[in-house]
Amino acid sequence: MNCLTRLAFNNVKSSSNLLNIEKKINLIKNVQFLKFSILSVLNSSTKENINIGTIGHIDHGKTTLTAAITKILSEKKLANFVSYDKIDSAPEEKRRGITINLMHVGYSTDKRNYAHVDCPGHADFIKNMITGTSQMDAAILVIAATDGVMPQTKEHLALAKAIGVKHIVVYINKADLADNEMVDLVEMEIRELLGTYGYDSEQTPIICGSALAALEDKNEKLGKESILKLMDTVDNYVPSPERDIKSPFLFPIEKAVTVPGRGQVLVGTVTRGKLKKGDPMEIVGFGETIKTAATEIHVFKNSVSECSAGEHVGILARGIKPGMIKRGMMAAQPNSTVQSNFIEASIYVLKKDEGGRKKPIISGYIQPLLTKTCSIDCNLKIPEDRGMLLGGEHATINILLKSPMTFLEGDRFTIRETLTLTSCTGVVTKILPDSNEKISGFNVQATKKVVYKNKK
16 A cells, blocks of 8 residues: 555544544533433423412503513523513504413423413403413412502402412512602502402512513613512412322313314313323313313423323314314313203302492392303302392302303302402302203293284
């Protein structure tokens, strides 16, 4: 072998060695990345899941605070930043500058994983707010330091209490636009209001800050530091909720989303039990029962093999076509639920100063009943020995529903009369056998009277 041939051979050999070394380095990097990814998943899976959300009056900064939380936590690699515009994503929301629909955002702290629902403050969309609070383990009550307590502040707090949200953390927003005396007055007003609705007025944490300052990297004390303090407070003040993972799977459907080429994704929060990919399900409600199965399960865009109580998920349901699913239906383990149009409940009639009605309620009172994700017309059956119910009174009554639905004993509900008036709150005490009672214009279509005129 001559010198030129040997040199060329050595160059090829060294190039080959370099290529092998590069492959080994890349392999090591991939293994290290894989180990990091696995550890991240393991660490994430060991954190408990908490459902939380923002409630409060329109334009007090609930959506801004939600965006600020994701921004500050994204700096710690614990969230993806979700901007204000993405949260208020509907054209109508952008045009009117208000939040109309529920928006779910996922983020983590060092201690927990959070599914955060941003509830609308506008009175027209209180039904969506009730759906939001029914999914929460705790709530962040947002109050602007420039306004103090406002109508929807009281209404949201009252509904949160009625639906069963036990823990509240208060965030006084826009503190950079008010002086210290004003902030102190707002805090006193909030504590008085908390006591009025049965919350601990002394121990409930109150954090002052500015969500907008956090978003715009201004005034670090009232901006970034207030957000970190808020999430640290939520971590430590809100106790770990008890999850029922042993009972049969139950999943109130908040909405159904069409995925082109795949089918319908059912969105909501698992109430109880577990569901694995491929498991059969029944979709029940409004007197219907639809057989299906879970093809895919997603938690904030990540595919998972199973989900359990307390998790906010999307479930791709097999064989479901657009229009088959109605908001308020339930996905459940087959043969684990009962639908009935008749229930017994213990109710409380709100007084006028609690947002209730002036007049008493009598038997035959018909209004929408809201529970979990469901809204359905109901007819109240007041016991004959009571005759009528006045504001401030409790009673055990029977309730006739317009269609058979799935209820559980202990389910909480509210009855709304108008956009701004909640007449009753209650809890289901017994599921009764179906009623055959037919009421024209309620559960039977009213017949029109035709008047024939004699021709002269």
